[in-house]
Amino acid sequence: MNVPASGSGGHEAERPEGGEFGVDAPKVLVVMAAVALLLVIICCVLMITNKFGAGMVTMIFAAFFVLCAFSYLYTTLHGKFVWWADLLDDARLKGDEYAVDLGCGRGAVLISLAKRLTTGRVSGIDLWRSRDQSGNDIEAIKHNARVCGVEDRVELNTGNITTLPYYDGQFDLVVSSLAIHNLKAREDRRQAITEAIRVLEPGGKIIIADISHTDEYADWLTEAGMESVTLQDLGVRGWWGGPWMPTSAVTASRPGGRG
Numbered sequence: 001m002n003v004p005a006s007g008s009g010g011h012e013a014e015r016p017e018g019g020e021f022g023v024d025a026p027k028v029l030v031v032m033a034a035v036a037l038l039l040v041i042i043c044c045v046l047m048i049t050n051k052f053g054a055g056m057v058t059m060i061f062a063a064f065f066v067l068c069a070f071s072y073l074y075t076t077l078h079g080k081f082v083w084w085a086d087l088l089d090d091a092r093l094k095g096d097e098y099a100v101d102l103g104c105g106r107g108a109v110l111i112s113l114a115k116r117l118t119t120g121r122v123s124g125i126d127l128w129r130s131r132d133q134s135g136n137d138i139e140a141i142k143h144n145a146r147v148c149g150v151e152d153r154v155e156l157n158t159g160n161i162t163t164l165p166y167y168d169g170q171f172d173l174v175v176s177s178l179a180i181h182n183l184k185a186r187e188d189r190r191q192a193i194t195e196a197i198r199v200l201e202p203g204g205k206i207i208i209a210d211i212s213h214t215d216e217y218a219d220w221l222t223e224a225g226m227e228s229v230t231l232q233d234l235g236v237r238g239w240w241g242g243p244w245m246p247t248s249a250v251t252a253s254r255p256g257g258r259g
């Protein structure tokens, strides 16, 4: 049944109101902020002791790390929600889709997606690792789904994205945000992509946003016979500290289906 999504015809609010989605890889932000603070202290000491030249140089480095920390904070708290809203808009959802979010964490994408569904449902799978997202816990995403009013459309599974507990062709849409790069072994990342394709029904779409290896994902999707494979840089809103750590999105469609 094709029912218009609640968000169709307009842009869904980017960051689901009421939810708390944490900070991605919080240790990276802590290190940036700690380095900036240390440099500010060194700068102050140098200035007080009349070493102005060295103080100015230290101040420039401190400012650099402060900017990196702000860029990181912006992307994790706001930018991520903006580009996911755009990616989901581009997917032109009808509202009746069955979707899955691989490595859903506290639900930033899963809940944005659920809010666009009417009769559809979204499953989320994760190992809930707190080093990858602050406060990461299945209870945290359940709480977010409840306060965002989508708990009736959400199903959660604890598991590894390399071995999905779903049957072949179960979903119309597979999404994954900043999760697959956490698989350090190339064969594990490939297995995650193979699994993503397996659970996608003919005619279904895949959208993956990640900070690295996205060209690999695009190649593997193409090799597996997926259609309309695209790879796009998500721009300044996807910078994790600076342009040396950007986010890219890979999209693809599985051939076949009702068209």
Ligand SMILES: C[S@@+](CC[C@H](N)C(=O)[O-])C[C@H]1O[C@@H](n2cnc3c(N)ncnc32)[C@H](O)[C@@H]1O
Residues within 6 Å of the ligand: 021, 024, 025, 102, 103, 104, 105, 106, 107, 108, 109, 125, 126, 127, 128, 129, 130, 132, 133, 136, 159, 160, 161, 162, 176, 177, 178, 179, 180, 182, 183
């Ligand atoms: C940076 S967080 C991103 C979470 C969420 N997708 C988002 O964008 O807010 C990465 C997530 O991937 C999950 N993760 C990492 N490796 C995983 C694996 N092998 N299987 C399932 N989840 C995994 C972590 O627990 C974490 O929730």
